[in-house]
Structure formats: C-alpha cells, structure tokens
Amino acid sequence: MxxxxxxxxxxxSFSEPSGPPTHTPIQSSTxxxxxxxxxxxxxxxxxxxxxxxxxxxxxxxxxxxxxxxxxxxxxxxxxxxxxxxxxxxxxxxxxxxxxxxxxxxxxxxxxxxxxxxxxxxxxxxxxxxxxxxxxxxxxxxxxxxxxxxxxxxxxxxxxxxxxxxxxxxxxxxxxxxxxxxxxxxxxxxxxxxxxxxxxxxxxxxxxxxxxxxxxxxxxxxxxxxRFTAGGVAQMMVAVARSGGLADARWLQAACATLASKSDVLGANDMADAVIALAALRRRRFEVLAVQPSTRNQGPQPADAVSWGGINTADAAAAKGVASASASRSSSSPSADGRIQREQRVLLEALLSRCTTKLSLLPDDRLVGLMAGLAELDVRPDSAWLGTLLDMTLTRMTSEAAAPSAPPSLATLPASLPMPAPMPNPPERSLQEPSTAAVTSSSPSAAATAESDLKKLTPWAPSDLRLPSVAPAGSGSVSSRAFSPRLLSELLVSVAKLGVVPPRRWTRAFLEAASRQLEGFDAASLNRLLWGLVVLDMRPSREWTNRLMEHVRQCLPAEEQRSGGPGSADWGERYDMPLVWAAGQG
Incomplete structure (x- = not known):
C-alpha cells in the first residue's frame, strides 16, 4: 500500500468514542x-x-x-x-x-x-x-x-x-x-x-x-x-505531560519566544503556559529530592514521591541532599539566572495580558492558573488577586441556581495522604496598595529557590493538573462548573497565594461546597480540610456536622478501595479534622 x-x-473524520477502550490487550503469550x-x-x-x-x-x-x-x-x-x-x-x-x-x-x-x-x-x-x-x-x-x-x-x-x-x-x-x-x-x-x-x-x-x-x-x-503563540504554549504542556526532564536551553528559548508572542495568546493557552511552567519545575524538584542511595533500591512507594508533592517523610531526605542537588543544578549559574529572568518576563507578560481574559477561562483552567502561580511562588498584586476572587465569586453564585448532580465516588481520583496542619501563610489584604505585577525570586537567588519550595510542599497538598487533552480538542472538554475537585483545589490555591478572602467569598464557597458535599472523595476532602484550617474558615455547626459525617463515610470506602485501613490512607492524621471540627460551633 x-x-x-x-x-x-x-x-x-474521526469522532472520539465516549466509552471504554475499543481494544483489550491480548496476552503476549498468544x-x-x-x-x-x-x-x-x-x-x-x-x-x-x-x-x-x-x-x-x-x-x-x-x-x-x-x-x-x-x-x-x-x-x-x-x-x-x-x-x-x-x-x-x-x-x-x-x-x-x-x-x-x-x-x-x-x-x-x-x-x-x-x-x-x-x-x-x-x-x-x-x-x-x-x-x-x-x-x-x-x-x-x-x-x-x-x-x-x-x-x-x-x-x-x-x-x-x-x-x-x-x-x-x-x-x-x-x-x-x-x-x-x-x-x-x-x-x-x-x-x-x-x-x-x-x-x-x-x-x-x-x-x-x-x-x-x-x-x-x-x-x-x-x-x-515558526511556532504560533498557541503552539509554543501547547508544546510546553506536551513536554510537561511527557514526564521527561526538559533541558535548560529549550526552556529558556521557549519562555523567551512565548513572552514575545504573548500579546496574541489566547486565554486557555495563557493558563496552560503557567500550568506547564509549574509542572516542569515540580518535576525537576521531584527528581532532585530522591536520595542517590535509594535510586537502585526498587520503586518508591506510591505516596513517597508523587506529582502531587513531597510528603513529610521525604522532607528530611530532601534536606539531606539539598546542598548536593543545588550544586548539581547550579553547575551553570549564569544559565540558571537567564532561565529565571526569562520566566519572570514571561509571567509578567502573561499576568498583565490575561486580566481582561479571565472571564474567558473555563473553571478548570482558572483554578489551574491559580495553582500554577502558587506552585511557582509568584505573588500577583492585590488588584489582580481581587479580580480573580471576584471572578470565582461570580461563578460560584451563578452556578447556585442550577446545581449539578454530585459525581459518584467510584469515578473520582484516588486519595492523597492527609497533610499535617501548618501555620497560616503570610496574609495579603486586598486593600493594600498595589505592588509589582509579579513578585518572585531574583535571578541571583536561584540557589535558594529549591529550599523555598520545599518549605511548603511537605505539608500542603498540590493542586497542579496538566491539561489532559491534545491541542486540537483542548477547547471542547473544559468544564464550566465547579466540581468538588475544583472547589477543593480552588480553596488550597487561595490559601497558598496568601490571600485572605472577604466574607462574601467565604460564604459563597461554603454554600457551593455544601451543595456537592456528598460528592467529595477522600482526596478532595483532604484539600478541603487543609484549606479550611489554613484560612481559619468557621462554617456553621450544621455544615461542620455534615462534613464530618461524610468524612466518616469515606474512610470505610477508602479502606475497601485500597485494601487497608482508611485512616492510613489519610496519613494517620484523622485526628486533625476531628480537632478542627471540635473547635467549630
């Protein structure tokens, strides 16, 4: 032929099927x-x-x-x-x-x-x-x-x-x-x-x-x-999704090119570029956090080093190899500095141009943008964050008129370990004077960037999710309704950005979560409880009782799913939500 x-x-000419895979792999022995x-x-x-x-x-x-x-x-x-x-x-x-x-x-x-x-x-x-x-x-x-x-x-x-x-x-x-x-x-x-x-x-x-x-x-x-602006953004997403380790020169060139074309970048591509940058950074730190002595001792446990973050047990190991990792990764300080500068220029361009395009973002990209900024240790100014909170507030209140049926727990992703409580992040009042559009580490501080990231990740759940579709279909599958997963990730992102949301936002969030409370799986409950504790949110006694009842129902389901004690899947910290609930009322 x-x-x-x-x-x-x-x-x-091909329509993507909505059912299960059309081919079941045949055993190699045949x-x-x-x-x-x-x-x-x-x-x-x-x-x-x-x-x-x-x-x-x-x-x-x-x-x-x-x-x-x-x-x-x-x-x-x-x-x-x-x-x-x-x-x-x-x-x-x-x-x-x-x-x-x-x-x-x-x-x-x-x-x-x-x-x-x-x-x-x-x-x-x-x-x-x-x-x-x-x-x-x-x-x-x-x-x-x-x-x-x-x-x-x-x-x-x-x-x-x-x-x-x-x-x-x-x-x-x-x-x-x-x-x-x-x-x-x-x-x-x-x-x-x-x-x-x-x-x-x-x-x-x-x-x-x-x-x-x-x-x-x-x-x-x-x-x-020869790439279009959207093509550069999608290429960065594709590389991040592949799980490969991107080299410094490619990343520097991609950031510089995308910054020069950011004025014609679409809303979804802007969010995807931020998410991809954060995912590439996370991947690099995940690799550096693995001790050399453990690399040849078989695969790590599922919760030891994951895309979602470094757990508490790995934090000590990460400290032990931090200096060695820094020396390896900073073998070319000038290259690290150039990458830092190009990323800063790109993020400033993206944030300044996406303010007027936030309303065009579907909910999953909007939450992903917030999670990516938090992962990159970027702190936008108060006016930008205020616009972002107003946007999410409007959507949560508008969706109240037509609530969707909660998804089945069987269709939701697996649980994450329950994080230990951590002190509140530095508060950022929305009334403070505007500062620079992006606040991040200077190029000369590249050696300390890794340690800065690890200060938060051992406790905080990560909410970074890469777009899971190819560029041709990215605009047709995005959600326009806050699911339980998105609600929990939204709350954690707000907490990581150091924002104290106004009362009307808190009220709208609790109402939106209440309508879908039974749809939260263990991973979403993990993030929800973490955000409630860090932001010191105090829902009503009735709301708290419903939440804790659902937590108790999820533990046996997790035990049946994982084949082990449900409390162990939550990092053996089931007492954390109990203590938090006891203080409500």
Whole structure:
C-alpha cells in the first residue's frame, strides 16, 4: 500500500468514542495482534512525516492499546522523520505518544543513562544539565558532531534486538530462534513478540525514548520562530505531560519566544503556559529530592514521591541532599539566572495580558492558573488577586441556581495522604496598595529557590493538573462548573497565594461546597480540610456536622478501595479534622 493512502486515518473524520477502550490487550503469550496492529506495524517504516502524525493521532483518539514492541518500532522508525514534522504537528505528536504510554519518556532506569551519559561527558557536546546519576534527561539542544555521535551510539544500543525478538547475536541457538514468530522479528518487518516484561527490551525502549525526546526538544528549539503563540504554549504542556526532564536551553528559548508572542495568546493557552511552567519545575524538584542511595533500591512507594508533592517523610531526605542537588543544578549559574529572568518576563507578560481574559477561562483552567502561580511562588498584586476572587465569586453564585448532580465516588481520583496542619501563610489584604505585577525570586537567588519550595510542599497538598487533552480538542472538554475537585483545589490555591478572602467569598464557597458535599472523595476532602484550617474558615455547626459525617463515610470506602485501613490512607492524621471540627460551633 503506498504511504499516501494512509491519509484515511486523519482525525478530522474521526469522532472520539465516549466509552471504554475499543481494544483489550491480548496476552503476549498468544502472540496474536489485532488487525490495526499488524497493518500499522508494516506501514510504519513507509510513512511520511504527515502520515505518521495522522496514524498516531488515530491510535490515541481511538484508545487503542499498542504493545511495547509497537511503541519501540514507532519511535525507531519515526526518529529519522522528526525534522520533516511541521511545527504545527509537533505538540500533537508528543501528546499522542504520551497518551499511548504516560511513562514512555519518564527517565526511570539505567538504560536511559547509557544514552545521555556519553553526551554529557563529551567535549564540545553542548550544554549539560546535571540532574543526578540515575535521572538523565534530554541534556542539551545544541547539535554538534559529538552530540550526533553519542546520539547515534545511543540509538544503536536502543534499537539492538532484545532477547525476546531475534536474539542478541548471530550465533543464537535454535531454542532462541524458536521464539521468533513466523521467522520474523522486530527489525525485519514482522510483528514479533510483545516485549512487555522483558527487561532487556524494556531498557532498550527507555534508551530509545530518551534519545527520541532529546531530538524532539532540539528540533522544537530550532523551529521556535515558526511556532504560533498557541503552539509554543501547547508544546510546553506536551513536554510537561511527557514526564521527561526538559533541558535548560529549550526552556529558556521557549519562555523567551512565548513572552514575545504573548500579546496574541489566547486565554486557555495563557493558563496552560503557567500550568506547564509549574509542572516542569515540580518535576525537576521531584527528581532532585530522591536520595542517590535509594535510586537502585526498587520503586518508591506510591505516596513517597508523587506529582502531587513531597510528603513529610521525604522532607528530611530532601534536606539531606539539598546542598548536593543545588550544586548539581547550579553547575551553570549564569544559565540558571537567564532561565529565571526569562520566566519572570514571561509571567509578567502573561499576568498583565490575561486580566481582561479571565472571564474567558473555563473553571478548570482558572483554578489551574491559580495553582500554577502558587506552585511557582509568584505573588500577583492585590488588584489582580481581587479580580480573580471576584471572578470565582461570580461563578460560584451563578452556578447556585442550577446545581449539578454530585459525581459518584467510584469515578473520582484516588486519595492523597492527609497533610499535617501548618501555620497560616503570610496574609495579603486586598486593600493594600498595589505592588509589582509579579513578585518572585531574583535571578541571583536561584540557589535558594529549591529550599523555598520545599518549605511548603511537605505539608500542603498540590493542586497542579496538566491539561489532559491534545491541542486540537483542548477547547471542547473544559468544564464550566465547579466540581468538588475544583472547589477543593480552588480553596488550597487561595490559601497558598496568601490571600485572605472577604466574607462574601467565604460564604459563597461554603454554600457551593455544601451543595456537592456528598460528592467529595477522600482526596478532595483532604484539600478541603487543609484549606479550611489554613484560612481559619468557621462554617456553621450544621455544615461542620455534615462534613464530618461524610468524612466518616469515606474512610470505610477508602479502606475497601485500597485494601487497608482508611485512616492510613489519610496519613494517620484523622485526628486533625476531628480537632478542627471540635473547635467549630
């Protein structure tokens, strides 16, 4: 089939299904693949750049389940075609690959180290970002002979056939040759085996993904002048969602380009850019917070280091490696200073221009914007914050006339550990004189930025959620109603920004939460209680009793869901809401 005929995969004629995934992965022991898998497998080497993006868009939107072998072949065959992908399609390409496997680009093994260590150590290999021995990232975006050589070495190692495909060398035994389905393997056009669970093949995929992402960031940097303003914002969101470690030069260039085009940036893209910046910063600190001695001791517990923040137990570990992390991350102080300046300029431009566009933001983007600013330690002036509070107040009161049915607890996300109480943040009165649009650390204070962030994160729940849809559909799925999750995240964001909301805002919030109180899951209750304590909000006795009754009902549900004591899922701090409730009335 000619490569051009694959255009029937274009997503413009495809409507995204609303039901469960259309394909249930088949056990690798059967070595049977669905028709779409076999067709695309044979076509991948023949696809042009435009056709490649169309196929990936189709597979992602159809919610198909490609195997790890398929993903490996996709990266392997698409890498040479990346320079031909247009800037318009680059954000969506990374979105789709992350949608197929949200851990594809997250550095988590020694195989990724093999790709980037030689690059970082090579003389003339461009700028490096030292992020720790076990967590190599896309280290630079400068193309030099040394980087090309090291990249080629990494790709060759990554694409070397694994032991579950065609054997590691020509002298394989008949027993190993018998593992090849139909006499064909991954590299000669056959469907091959599903290498899920194969350690060697998995390491090869990690190395290949690291090389692919580095090349992707390099090309994005080279083509930044051809991106639209919205395209730059969506590219930043795509990189943040991928979980990969973005290098300093790409981030600096992206911030500078977006700041220069911010006057034509849409409201959603403005919010997405702030959320992406905060997520990239959070990802970097998460990596630096892991002790070197624990990197080779197996996976961390689910609640040890998470996207949502660093828990109390990790705070001590983070302190122990803070100085080492600072020395690694500040290996180029001038580069850190430039990034700080570019981010500051970008945030000032975004905040000054989005004031008149706040009304255009759907509720999820509005709350995400507030959470992102809090995560970045940005403190807008009182007038800007007052406008933001008035906007949320208007929406909470207008939604009171048509309350929606509370969502089922079964459909809500899993719980987070219950945080310990912390002192109130510095209060910011909305009557104080206006200050600068953005208050943040100076470039010379880059070395202290990490410790400043860690002062808050061990106790405060994080409310940062990246947009989970590709750019083409970002405007159609945003919510215009405050769900229980958004209400709880709104309250925590207000508390983290150090704002003391007026009484009318507090009253409207409590009324909005009361209408959906039974819809709060354990994670939302966690944030709600934290915000109530920090802001010293005092609801009525009736409201408090309803809340505590729902808390007691959620604990058995959490115990059944997690298979353990519900109080343990809340960080064994169930006494905190009880003490708070006892003081109300």
């Amino acid at each position: 000619p490569a051009g005929e694959i255009l029937f995969f274009k997503s413009s 070595h049977i693949h669905p028709p779409w898998h076999q067709v695309t497998w044979s076509l991948l080497p023949q696809l042009r750049a435009a056709d490649l993006t169309a196929v990936l868009d189709f597979v992602a939107r159809a919610r198909l389940s490609p195997t790890r072998t398929w993903l490996r072949r996709c990266l392997e065959t698409s890498l040479p075609h990346l320079p031909q992908v247009s800037p318009r399609d680059l954000p969506g390409l990374l979105f789709d690959l992350t949608e197929l496997d949200d851990r594809l680009f997250a550095p988590r093994g020694a195989a990724a180290t093999a790709v980037t260590c030689a690059f970082n150590a090579s003389p003339g290999g461009g700028a490096t970002v030292a992020l720790g021995d076990g967590f190599p990232g896309p280290a630079a975006v400068a193309t030099t002979p040394a980087t090309r050589a090291s990249e080629a070495t990494g790709i060759a190692a990554a694409t070397k056939p694994g032991p579950g495909d065609i054997g590691q060398q020509r002298g394989t035994t008949k027993e190993s040759q018998g593992k090849i389905k139909g006499g064909k393997g991954v590299n000669d056009g056959g469907v091959g085996h599903d290498d899920d669970g194969n350690d060697g093949a998995e390491r090869g995929l990690e190395a290949l993904a690291a090389a692919w992402l580095r090349r992707y960031l390099q090309l994005c940097t080279e083509k930044l002048s």
